[in-house]
Amino acid sequence: MAEIEFRRAIRDALDEELARDESVIFFGEDVAKAGGVFAVTPGLWEKYPDRVLDTPISELALAGAAFGSAVCGKRPVFEIMFGDFLPLTMDSLVNQSAKYWYISNEQASIPLVVRSAIGAGGRFGAIHSQTPISWFLGVPGLKIVCPATPADAKGLLKSAIRDPNPVLFLEHKRLYGLKGEVNGDLTPIGKGAVVREGDDITVVGAMKSVHDALAAAGKLVEHSVEAEVIDLRTLRPMDIDLVLESVAKTSRLVVVEEGPRTGGWAAEVVARVSEAALDQLDDIWRITTADAPIPYSPTLEDAFLPAPDVIVESILAHRRK
């Protein structure tokens, strides 16, 4: 099976869903003729000139147009170039799209997808590097999808486009060049995956943190620690059963989140596992970024992020306790 880049997997998912369903439309800033500023969407406008559209730099209008067109039977996918711009879309996503199915008494749901590039490590500074999950995690009615591999990027985006609910689809910028095998299967939304088996500790991550956790797990072998690594893949709804199953075996859980400590999704995992399985736990904690803006300078940014060595050190320190 051929290996393809993460960005190519996203492009292929869009291509296949645009071909499969006439109601799918895709729009955003520079996504059509230019093929996207991260080179994710080349060649789509040429194939679907009426349904792949360049728009003004107007995030309020983009999100509003996605919501309104979804009410009228379209399946809009729109791109918000950087996740840091998502606050401009929040009225349409949080107040309108996420609640429509409920308050309309199920007259219609809002099958939209917002794709957005997120995450740090690229020296983009405090306002082009954030992981915006905690801003949306507490919104009932909005799914949050976070792929870590090319296969899941394609499989989850196809599932997101077919999903009848609004979906926030987050693409970590440092993963765009990652290569992997892609078989074309749909990945179900709301299901995590065990990506490395181990008996000593459960490490939960999402997106780039999954790869950092895997790298850490490789190093921990030297210290006679076999870590089980879980890729949650979706943060709302969250596959907490998979984590509980693993914790029943390991009795130790660490959640690695690239995002501020307070109110993050790692806190949610820790809370749910504590509520459900306190008696099975020997240890439970989080590794996150600080409650501070993301710095620009390479030395500052590298030290800010939960790199594999940070994860290894934290796990060894907890073991020594």
Add this chain to the structure above:
Amino acid sequence: MLGRTAVTRGSLSVADEVGLYLELYRRMVLIRQFEDLVNALFLQGQVHGTTHLYSGQEAVAVGVTSVLDPADRVAGTYRGHGHALALGLDPQRLLDELLGRETGICAGRAGSMNVVDLEHGLMGCFGIVGGSIAAATGAGLALRGTGNVAVAFFGDGATNQGYFFECLNFAKVMNLPVVYVCENNGYGEYTPFTAVTAGSIIARPLAMEIPSQTLDGNDLWVVRAAARQAVETARRGDGPSFIEALTYRFVGHSRSDPGKYRPEGELDRWRLKDPLAVGRRRLVEEHRVPESEVESIVEDVRTELDRVRQKGLAAPFPKPDASAREFKDG
């Protein structure tokens, strides 16, 4: 019975013109009396939270919706009872919603500010100022090339929101079939719009080269003619239009507002231009409808709404265990 049997949609022949305007007048009367009823029921503690009444602005909603087809889409505001009734929503289902009853159009889940009635083309009533502009712009994107149109109703206050500038520009450059209808009632909540608005409202769409007009929003005939022109432009594929309908609300912004900020005499001056009075005068003087026939419309609506009130107050409340789900099954 108003509502589903209405004859207001689509174009009618000249022979039906008097009948058409009688029906539209009836619909304006329905809105006024419905709002009076809502106000009374609010004071009795039967309608909850808050209410924003459409009294005084009836000609705008009724005039614009009178030129729409069933497949067109409309986005209203939190002052949306008039938009819903103008589109033909059964007043029983609307009142039941405001009473929080299971028989309401949204089964009591929405309330006054968030009514959705897709069967009659109402995408929603938007409690965030400017939200209707965004929703209708999106509907316009979906309706490109179909011959159908989207209409946004919004107040003068919404013209200072980001949605207004972004969406009108978006619709113009994408050539979307949208009619933007600004109901300029003179006040954004408690503040005169002139105190918080730079320049004129109409200068803004005109700067984007969107066909625009300012008109007497209390005259049904004037509103209908302008709306027809704007809707036909959109149906032809010639892009968005803008209408600024000058009107006035005869009540406060919401239930907690006695309207003390109004200059003395202003309300009385607008009362002389009451859309119901204007409509009655036109029907009697220009269309030769007997006064008694106009009066019988008023009485018929009163009788109907009395029935609606009684039935609504007897309707069941939704049970708290009703299955509210976060997501639709995929």
